[in-house]
Amino acid sequence: MRFGRKRLLTAMMLGALCLSVGVSALAQNQGGTLTIGFGTRLDTLDTFRSALAAPLKILGLVCDTLFAFDNDLRPQPVLVESWTQAENGLEWSFKLKEGITFHDGTPFNAQQLKDYLWGFFIDQSFTGWMFSAVEDMVVTGEYTIDFVLSEPSPLLLFNLAYPWNIIQPKGAYDEYGDRYGFDALVGTGPFVFDEWVQGEKIVLKRNPNYTHGPDFVGNQGPAFLDGIVFRILPEPATLINELRFGNVDLVVGLPTTHLDVVEGDTNLTVMSRPSYYSQFLEFNMDRPITNDWLVRNAVNHAIDREALINAAWSGAAAVSYGLVAPASFGYWPGIVDFGKEILTYDPDAAVRLLEQAGWMLPAGGRVREKNGERLKVKLVTTNSPTYQTLGEATVAMLQEVGFEVELFTFELASYYSVALEGDWDLMHMAWIDESGYSVLQSKATIAGIEGGTNDARYRDAALDSLITLAQTTTDPEMREAAMATAQQKIVADLVYVPMTVPLSYLGAKTGRVGGLDGLSQHPWWLDLMLGLDLYIK
Amino acid sequence: MLTYLVRRTLLMIPILIGVATVVFFSMRLAPGDPVRMIAGPLASEQRLDEIRQELGLDRPILVQYGIWFRNLLRGELGHSIASGVSALHLVAVRITATLELTVSAFILSLFIALAAGITAAVYQASFYDNLVTFGALFWLSMPSFWLGLMFMFLLSVRIPFLPISGRGGAIWTWQGIQHLILPALTLGLPGAGATARIVRSSVLDTLSQDYVRTARSKGLAERVVVLKHVLRNSLIPVITMTALRLPWLFGGAVIVETVFAWPGMGRLLTAAIFNRDYPVVQAAALIYTAIVVLANYAADVLYSVADPRIRLQ
Numbered sequence: 001m002r003f004g005r006k007r008l009l010t011a012m013m014l015g016a017l018c019l020s021v022g023v024s025a026l027a028q029n030q031g032g033t034l035t036i037g038f039g040t041r042l043d044t045l046d047t048f049r050s051a052l053a054a055p056l057k058i059l060g061l062v063c064d065t066l067f068a069f070d071n072d073l074r075p076q077p078v079l080v081e082s083w084t085q086a087e088n089g090l091e092w093s094f095k096l097k098e099g100i101t102f103h104d105g106t107p108f109n110a111q112q113l114k115d116y117l118w119g120f121f122i123d124q125s126f127t128g129w130m131f132s133a134v135e136d137m138v139v140t141g142e143y144t145i146d147f148v149l150s151e152p153s154p155l156l157l158f159n160l161a162y163p164w165n166i167i168q169p170k171g172a173y174d175e176y177g178d179r180y181g182f183d184a185l186v187g188t189g190p191f192v193f194d195e196w197v198q199g200e201k202i203v204l205k206r207n208p209n210y211t212h213g214p215d216f217v218g219n220q221g222p223a224f225l226d227g228i229v230f231r232i233l234p235e236p237a238t239l240i241n242e243l244r245f246g247n248v249d250l251v252v253g254l255p256t257t258h259l260d261v262v263e264g265d266t267n268l269t270v271m272s273r274p275s276y277y278s279q280f281l282e283f284n285m286d287r288p289i290t291n292d293w294l295v296r297n298a299v300n301h302a303i304d305r306e307a308l309i310n311a312a313w314s315g316a317a318a319v320s321y322g323l324v325a326p327a328s329f330g331y332w333p334g335i336v337d338f339g340k341e342i343l344t345y346d347p348d349a350a351v352r353l354l355e356q357a358g359w360m361l362p363a364g365g366r367v368r369e370k371n372g373e374r375l376k377v378k379l380v381t382t383n384s385p386t387y388q389t390l391g392e393a394t395v396a397m398l399q400e401v402g403f404e405v406e407l408f409t410f411e412l413a414s415y416y417s418v419a420l421e422g423d424w425d426l427m428h429m430a431w432i433d434e435s436g437y438s439v440l441q442s443k444a445t446i447a448g449i450e451g452g453t454n455d456a457r458y459r460d461a462a463l464d465s466l467i468t469l470a471q472t473t474t475d476p477e478m479r480e481a482a483m484a485t486a487q488q489k490i491v492a493d494l495v496y497v498p499m500t501v502p503l504s505y506l507g508a509k510t511g512r513v514g515g516l517d518g519l520s521q522h523p524w525w526l527d528l529m530l531g532l533d534l535y536i537k
Numbered sequence: 538m539l540t541y542l543v544r545r546t547l548l549m550i551p552i553l554i555g556v557a558t559v560v561f562f563s564m565r566l567a568p569g570d571p572v573r574m575i576a577g578p579l580a581s582e583q584r585l586d587e588i589r590q591e592l593g594l595d596r597p598i599l600v601q602y603g604i605w606f607r608n609l610l611r612g613e614l615g616h617s618i619a620s621g622v623s624a625l626h627l628v629a630v631r632i633t634a635t636l637e638l639t640v641s642a643f644i645l646s647l648f649i650a651l652a653a654g655i656t657a658a659v660y661q662a663s664f665y666d667n668l669v670t671f672g673a674l675f676w677l678s679m680p681s682f683w684l685g686l687m688f689m690f691l692l693s694v695r696i697p698f699l700p701i702s703g704r705g706g707a708i709w710t711w712q713g714i715q716h717l718i719l720p721a722l723t724l725g726l727p728g729a730g731a732t733a734r735i736v737r738s739s740v741l742d743t744l745s746q747d748y749v750r751t752a753r754s755k756g757l758a759e760r761v762v763v764l765k766h767v768l769r770n771s772l773i774p775v776i777t778m779t780a781l782r783l784p785w786l787f788g789g790a791v792i793v794e795t796v797f798a799w800p801g802m803g804r805l806l807t808a809a810i811f812n813r814d815y816p817v818v819q820a821a822a823l824i825y826t827a828i829v830v831l832a833n834y835a836a837d838v839l840y841s842v843a844d845p846r847i848r849l850q
Contacts, residue, residue: 041808043575043620043814044619044620044621044622046621049620050575050619050620052575126580126584128584179622181621182620197800198627198630199631199634199799199801199804231703234795235797235798237686237796238701238702238796241690241701242701242702245694410568411569413567413568413570413571413813414567414568414569416573417570418568450582451581452573452582
């Protein structure tokens with residue numbers, strides 16, 4: 001069929017029209033500064049100096065990791081073009097993306113990557129241990145580098161996507177010294193660090209050269225926004241007022257104490273998601289009372305988790321059925337059905353278990369006894385309002401079944417010391433980690449006891465083997481099976497009794513902030529997506 | 538007078554060292570590991586030990602004290618454990634904001650207290666006197682946290698007259714002043730209540746003096762009698778009260794700074810205490826102590842200005 005001149009002209013005009021609409025829509029999204037309310041204390045942006053979670057919001061916008069987690073929590077390349085793995089799993093070859101520069105003009109290439117990771121990051125950072133299997137890095141070309149391993153590391157790409165493992169130029173540390181992370185922050189991300197007005201705000205400006213966003217993000221770059229301002233607002237009421245009536249456009253991590261007010265405001269869009277925050281009750285396995293599985297199970301059945309959620313979290317949490325939180329990678333979904341069989345609120349069962357363990361109620365007494373000893377336990381928690389409520393509610397529930405509970409609350413630094421010293425029987429604890437593997441490694445291995453993270457003193461050689469297998473096997477099915485079995489065993493042993501998973505909330509001014517639909521697809525509301533996809537309406 | 542000033546200046550030194558020593562030991566005796574606080578749960582015990590060694594925290598406490606004291610004599614206050622930045626720099630960056638807030642609150646408080654106290658005394662047992670008494674007790678009883686949120690609700694949210702929070706700019710700019718009003722009111726009003734009561738009492742006492750009767754009988758206007766003769770002679774207890782309130786003002790600033798997101802030293806100090814950031818706590822304690830000592834110093838000098846009969850020796 002001949003394609004006539006008239007039809008060709010019509011097609012060209014239609015094409016031009018579509019293009020102009022698209023360009024116009026894109027242009028409409030351009031510009032503006034997003035103001036984010038930030039309720040957490042911030043000391044430094046230097047990941048070598050502090051491992052508190054607060055800086056991640058900013059680091060994720062200024063710095064890239066080699067990989068990033070997609071909506072299914074699978075690592076996808078960001079700074080990497082392609083990669084291969086040797087059959088024996090002992091060598092990984094990476095081809096880096098070309099044409100990327102750090103914000104200070106340093107070119108990003110294989111040598112820069114090696115200078116940063118090898119001998120610096122791996123040795124000195126708080127998460128360098130994730131690469132303990134890497135025994136050498138070999139630069140094979142301007143943009144190609146090999147990682148040589150001492151043993152297979154099937155989680156290598158996950159670890160390279162871990163939010164803390166950002167890539168920065170070593171030269172920036174040399175140049176700024178102690179001031180790095182305070183006056184300067186250098187990365188390859190979609191935003192450039194501009195200034196940090198202490199106690200007030202952090203200002204980021206768009207990186208116009210950023211075009212290497214991962215494919216799963218709607219906009220690969222540059223960002224639509226001219227800039228982002230993080231306003232530091234530590235008081236929750238002030239943060240909410242600024243979101244509702246002031247100049248804050250968006251808050252990630254809305255305080256749940258004011259949720260009803262925010263959700264009732266028709267000018268705000270509120271989103272929620274399960275977090276990677278796992279809250280649980282842990283038992284000290286070195287203490288005679290809590291070393292008894294019957295007693296631990298009695299405590300498990302004595303606690304009404306729904307009541308705890310309403311009392312301590314204002315309803316803004318879900319019941320937890322495992323040590324690994326649902327939003328952490330490595331989470332086994334089957335733990336819910338498994339956990340529901342064991343983690344039930346049943347005070348009568350609690351009483352039967354205690355009696356089975358030999359703890360009997362004396363005539364007219366309220367506290368159980370065994371061989372003349374009272375069933376007296378020490379419960380420790382932090383002094384935050386939420387955890388104090390958790391503690392007080394737990395005391396009341398345990399007293400119902402015949403415990404005598406001494407409740408001790410400590411501010412955070414003392415709380416960590418008390419946990420390590422071991423003068424406690426029960427402790428309300430939380431673990432916030434994107435990686436389920438890291439959670440198990442920290443809380444459930446014998447190495448964790450030596451490292452100070454397994455403060456329950458949970459010793460189980462079989463569990464250790466499972467966790468090691470999960471982290472080292474190259475067979476994905478075996479890895480999944482090992483993770484599933486480990487998570488089941490932890491629930492069954494009841495050293496950690498899962499309690500709640502607080503929900504995370506995001507609030508934004510509906511009339512001002514666009515692009516939230518894409519962000520809501522990611523289980524973590526990835527900071528990179530926030531920076532690239534959001535725009536001012 | 539000069540001898541007195543020199544002696545008082547020299548006396549500051551052992552006071553500062555004493556306070557800093559108490560802070561040094563009490564921070565280290567409190568449970569909590571500063572390295573674990575910043576490193577978080579992911580750091581290995583080996584890495585934590587390395588950091589403790591780098592920071593000298595693995596040494597015996599008396600050795601740490603000796604090193605700290607030696608550095609103090611050199612004017613070095615150490616580096617923040619949390620951020621690595623000079624502790625003195627961290628404090629210096631924030632002190633301007635705190636001084637803006639506390640000095641503004643102080644001036645506001647004094648102005649309101651003098652006006653209200655004098656009015657109540659001059660119109661004793663009248664409606665104005667009862668109003669001032671009630672008002673003084675009311676503001677004095679208000680917890681600053683609640684007061685701040687109420688001001689914010691009424692004057693920033695309900696009636697969007699003033700900004701909700703933050704420090705809009707330098708104090709000499711209109712934006713800066715707008716942002717300062719609510720925090721200064723929140724911090725200053727409770728103190729104004731207490732001081733107004735003292736002013737009222739002191740003015741009443743002075744009004745009953747013979748020379749005041751003489752001044753009136755000479756035909757002087759009441760305004761002249763009160764402002765020229767009565768006020769100056771009523772200031773001694775007011776100066777004392779005001780000087781004593783200064784530490785309270787700085788302490789209250791912590792809460793006000795948090796409510797209004799004011800980037801002052803109070804929030805820095807609170808965070809440093811919770812983090813066990815020893816150098817920052819010590820630096821901030823030194824600065825606060827110096828300010829309080831200087832304020833008492835200034836109060837002593839003002840006594841001699843207010844009452845020439847007082848000689849500073």
